[in-house]
Amino acid sequence: MSSEALRVLIVDDEPIARQRLAGLVADAGHQVIGEAGEAIGARDAITREGPDLVLLDVEMPGESGMDLAAEIGSRRPDLMVILVTAHDQFSLDAFEAGVRDYVLKPVRGDRLSQALERAARYRTGPSAPAPQTVRLTIGRREERVALARIAYFAAEDGYVIARGEQLEGFVDTRLRELEARFGDALLCVRRGYLVVRTAIRGLETRGPADHRLLFHGNVDPVPVSRRQLSQVRAFLRGDLA
Known part of the structure; x- marks a missing residue:
């Protein structure tokens, strides 16, 4: 390690x-x-x-x-x-x-x-910050959840949804606001999807135009767009900061 x-x-x-x-x-x-x-x-x-x-x-x-x-x-x-x-x-x-x-x-x-x-x-770390958290609405509850527990954010039907292992909730903010807030902690893998970098396990290629991002834990893979594929591969190689 x-x-x-x-x-x-x-x-x-x-x-x-x-x-x-x-x-x-x-x-x-x-x-x-x-x-x-x-x-x-x-x-x-x-x-x-x-x-x-x-x-x-x-x-x-x-x-x-x-x-x-x-x-x-x-x-x-x-x-x-x-x-x-x-x-x-x-x-x-x-x-x-x-x-x-x-x-x-x-x-x-x-x-x-x-x-x-x-x-x-x-x-x-030289000056590590407090854990980053996101406010989610999960059923009837509102709670703050650590960013580390989220695999990705997705824009669906006018809402932003956070998903992770045994976790799904609505986020009361837009994707671009999340990107501005968390910066390099997130990676865009396709339009409407921001992935938490620490949740990424790897990349699976199922066909010439079918690439799926794999996550730690029991989280379904997310398709990677052709436009973002080179950036994802750069991250997996360690070329992205």
């Missing part, structure tokens, strides 16, 4: 879950420096081991992971937290507590690796 390895503390009340997470963290090139099964043990391990990042289960007996994340955010803002949750309902509270990212159970190796890599780049 390109960024410096992180020293990771795993907090989960299930031993089997901790064991699996430890394997995925190691596979991603990072170091597990300790484990805990509840909030009290996590506090002791944070003091004793001094991790760079806490991989924190949300639902635990006694004090919840969200409570511990809020405490870490107020007392140790330098300590990064990635939540592990079975429920996709924590975005607003989590980011208000200073959580860097969160991954859904069952945790996939590629998604966890992506989250850890972003955290490592944040840690080594």
Whole structure:
């Protein structure tokens, strides 16, 4: 991996879950420096081991992971937290507590690796900003969602829709305003489509005029226009900044 390895503390009340997470963290090139099964043990391990990042289960007996994340955010803002949750309902509270990212159970190796890599780049960056978020309308709810959880924005039937893994919502702004706001974090792949660069996994060619952009996670591929194909390939080669 390109960024410096992180020293990771795993907090989960299930031993089997901790064991699996430890394997995925190691596979991603990072170091597990300790484990805990509840909030009290996590506090002791944070003091004793001094991790760079806490991989924190949300639902635990006694004090919840969200409570511990809020405490870490107020007392140790330098300590990064990635939540592990079975429920996709924590975005607003989590980011208000200073959580860097969160991954859904069952945790996939590629998604966890992506989250850890972003955290490592944040840690080594000269002046890393707070997580970028977008306000979405999802059903009857309005919530702020991290840009990192979105795969792409699409203009459809007069609306702008954000899609990601297990995520779809309406955005109350235009594509050009999103492009101006997020700049190089987005890549135009066809008319009416802006893709989040960190969500891109690769490019699949199905025919001479049929090229599909592939994403991390369970997100359907998006066709790439002939006009934008060279730019997409330049990005995949690493030629685009």
